[in-house]
Amino acid sequence: MSTSRKRPYPLAGRTEATPPTVITFADTELTIGGEGVTIIAGPCSVESYEMLSETAQGVRASGASLLRGGAFKPRTSPYTFSGLGVDALEMLATVRAETGLPVVTEVIDTRLVDTVAMYADVLQIGARNMHNYALLSEVGRLRKPVLLKRGFAATIAETIMAAEHIMTQGNMQVIICERGIRSFDTATRNLFDVAAIPVLKQETHLPVFVDPSHAAGRTDIVAALSNAAIAAGADGLIIEVHPRPPEALSDADQSLSLAEFDALMRGLRPFVQAAGRHLVMPAPAPRPTQADPVS
């Protein structure tokens, strides 16, 4: 039938008639997908309440409407900092209560999905776990948005199929995130596949995000990649920001300072407009008395 979604992705695929998926958040105007462009920002890892709160206030003031922050970090070496775990989740919830920014954090273990989901507003599946089908199924049982990062060497088709794995479990709120793939040139940490954005927009109705920080691996080109992502049709960005990047416990080379992030956001606005879109504004900060560490 001509209006059926495209095989081989019966759930994630689209035809011209399929409306875009728009993800909403209870009690706010915040959206992901559709007409708006939504910015997620925050530190690679949650290192302390203080740095998280400072970062959240800063990125909110510059126009970010969700807060990222790693609690459980997948690390190549078992001997490097792997996150503060549940303590970090608590800090994220506290800072959400302060700022009104929904939080995005990664889950790396099927057994921790319920715990992370108790705190997170959006669960992230990292590039290293895009092919971890047990984990995809487990977040598929939730009814919370999932930010799914493309694997290091995953094709676009495999990435959509990973979204399909989540969706077959009933969770239709999937955001696909391009973050660069492996290539031979060491000038950048990964090779940002900007063409994946229009290809994904043609193939699927899901929101398409970009992580310019991991794509670049160096701060000096993050703004240029952000502009390019929006010009190519991305629905949003997820950007690493740290109040004092040289002190960051992870991804120091690619984390923007608050001032750099503010400059990026100012430079981004004309491109959002050129794309015929608008920046999604952060939700109003809750009243102080509403603070509640666990949502």
Add this chain to the structure above:
Amino acid sequence: MSTSRKRPYPLAGRTEATPPTVITFADTELTIGGEGVTIIAGPCSVESYEMLSETAQGVRASGASLLRGGAFKPRTSPYTFSGLGVDALEMLATVRAETGLPVVTEVIDTRLVDTVAMYADVLQIGARNMHNYALLSEVGRLRKPVLLKRGFAATIAETIMAAEHIMTQGNMQVIICERGIRSFDTATRNLFDVAAIPVLKQETHLPVFVDPSHAAGRTDIVAALSNAAIAAGADGLIIEVHPRPPEALSDADQSLSLAEFDALMRGLRPFVQAAGRHLVMPAPAPRPTQADPVS
């Protein structure tokens, strides 16, 4: 010394103090590099005078200010169409005389450099010949601009070094062109390395162009890649356009129709503005009596 250009590219490298190279064309306002964004368009191959003239009139009307067209085509198979050779060069010169559009055409053999240079305003070195140092030296002896395409699997550093090969022979008018590199995903013909643009802009003072047609290998995303290229800081684009793409003798899958190119240009303008730049206008068409096949 702090104002010296960066090693290991004494000629192509830049420091913060190095002004950008701006290429000019005699008797016109046309520029490549600097503040403006310059668009080159035309067919993959020159197939006949009629199709070339029709294409040139069309792309000029939409805002292209130089005409591309292949006369000598490097082809993977020795059994496919390899261009009309000198006849094509003559047609390019005739159409230049009609439209005022300077012509860009590829040279693939050291022994043909003088012949091609007699007709071309800009000589193109194709991706397959980026490491052909004999050819780089030979075009280095000219005093005409060279559009140097990045090789299939060349690093950014190697690409700048290829420009350096040309410049050591005295020709300082080199345009570096990103056109996608080889990768594992067959969704696009090549993988457009949009991050190469800001990296190149940091490393060199030379103009940086993008060929979104070869990067994409499919027409439906050429406009999105063009927008992304400008947003990332490119100084111009070189785009394949054919009056009847299905009939094209080469690159039919990636050639835009004149209407598609016109739509692309209309969509591009807001991004050029967002980048704080302007589109370089085509030179006025010469008076009819000035037609002269060889410049």
Add this chain to the structure above:
Amino acid sequence: MSTSRKRPYPLAGRTEATPPTVITFADTELTIGGEGVTIIAGPCSVESYEMLSETAQGVRASGASLLRGGAFKPRTSPYTFSGLGVDALEMLATVRAETGLPVVTEVIDTRLVDTVAMYADVLQIGARNMHNYALLSEVGRLRKPVLLKRGFAATIAETIMAAEHIMTQGNMQVIICERGIRSFDTATRNLFDVAAIPVLKQETHLPVFVDPSHAAGRTDIVAALSNAAIAAGADGLIIEVHPRPPEALSDADQSLSLAEFDALMRGLRPFVQAAGRHLVMPAPAPRPTQADPVS
């Protein structure tokens, strides 16, 4: 200290003085690592008791000394055959009891590690899960050998680091398996990185295996890749064999028939000798009365 193992792999790394890890199996002469070359063979997926038993008898007769067979299959699409699960584990145990061949099977979920470990003699971590650190840690708590496959786009260093993740949990019996990485040429399914073998042998004391079936993705070159692997210093191979490849439910294109596997083994022997090594013989088949589905 000169005899300490190499950083940054304190457990997996080696110096010239470190002896190679040799994995043994209770009550048999079977070894993995050291002087011998050990062959694992069997179907991609366990499809039935009959086909598994037929395959096991066949590969044992040709010189394989362990049996592979997938019970839980990670599949790119959620709509394709994903294995028979625990039923397949039961069949593997039954066939082990018949043939004396220890069984190698993949685990893809932390929550299934204990179940799989109850049946398997060697647990496989597939390429898709090489960066799944939760799973690596979980198999690290076992005291059973783990066959760790290199990720699609993992560097050699990252692969050794994944082994280190397992070993930090106390399980020192890790076999590293090269199986090809992603590249741009579609002539083979993956690009077999034969150079990884001598590099791994220099960097680590762990046994190094090769999966020529997944590297090739086509049967006609599996034997050539097997010979090359042994010549480059591999300690063993894991090869897909199916009694009737065209009927295979997965990996039909790369599964050898029993006759093809027998021919491969006959062709391999001279290369094992040329390498100054010997083929590890299968353990004797147990007496019929010893059959016990769960070891």
Add this chain to the structure above:
Amino acid sequence: MSTSRKRPYPLAGRTEATPPTVITFADTELTIGGEGVTIIAGPCSVESYEMLSETAQGVRASGASLLRGGAFKPRTSPYTFSGLGVDALEMLATVRAETGLPVVTEVIDTRLVDTVAMYADVLQIGARNMHNYALLSEVGRLRKPVLLKRGFAATIAETIMAAEHIMTQGNMQVIICERGIRSFDTATRNLFDVAAIPVLKQETHLPVFVDPSHAAGRTDIVAALSNAAIAAGADGLIIEVHPRPPEALSDADQSLSLAEFDALMRGLRPFVQAAGRHLVMPAPAPRPTQADPVS
């Protein structure tokens, strides 16, 4: 017709009925292709008569039957040593006269083909020039063997097509040489695609060689890659050897000493035998009075 050669390579392709191409050299027993395995060795660049002569005597004694040596070197940077040119060609001819070893040397410019052909017994097309069709055509007009190296990022199909370019000009004596392709892992200089050997042997009747030196980029694994190449079916090897590698003006990291080359050759013989083949012996050294610098 069932006996016709395979399309799309009418000249380079093969069917099961096509006999392998065997290249012979006048007045000697020397062959390339067919049953024997032929070893080419020598320095990356010819640096002086003395070092070339010393290398030639050494590699001949160890079993090499042709001498390699660069006279014109394609170099990424225009500021590095680019060979001694015609002087190096003269030295090659002198050493050939002394040792009886035919010489293999690279040509990088169409205008130098006749000059290089006057001295060389085999002309090499380097990886950087595999897509330089003007150069391919020019060596196609010769009636001397051409060693054609696979490009950095050329597919196997494109490599055979480059051979076809040469053969359409009438020169049927083409040797295809795998030398590693670009990949993301920096553990080796290039990624040696050992699977290309059996694929090439299936697709074409031309001899297939391997350059393990450029593939590895490090001396410690050249012998392992050489053994693997022969086990996979290669017809020969081309290996970089220098009498004092640390002093080499180019490729110092990957050049074997004479002692290392001798050890490699001793280790290689059992693999040549295991492959059911024999090492092609060097031609006898000519009588001293025959010395003549230009053949």
